[in-house]
Amino acid sequence: MGIRDEIEFLDQIANSLQKAEVRLQQAHLNKNPEDFNNLKKFILQLQKRISEVLI
DSSP: OOHHHHHHHHHHHHHHHHHHHHHHHHHHHTTOHHHHHHHHHHHHHHHHHHHHHHO
16 A cells, blocks of 8 residues: 555544544433444544554
8 A cells, every 4th residue: 555545544544533433422422322332442443443554
């Protein structure tokens, strides 16, 4: 993967992370533990993927 591809990929992941954060907050406000836990796992997977690309 070239540097431009990596930057584009990281940008897409960052956008997904921001959207997931909003949904996580909404799940918390709605007291929906299933969605909250699923979103938390998704966010952690995104963070792991970001770390993999940066290394």
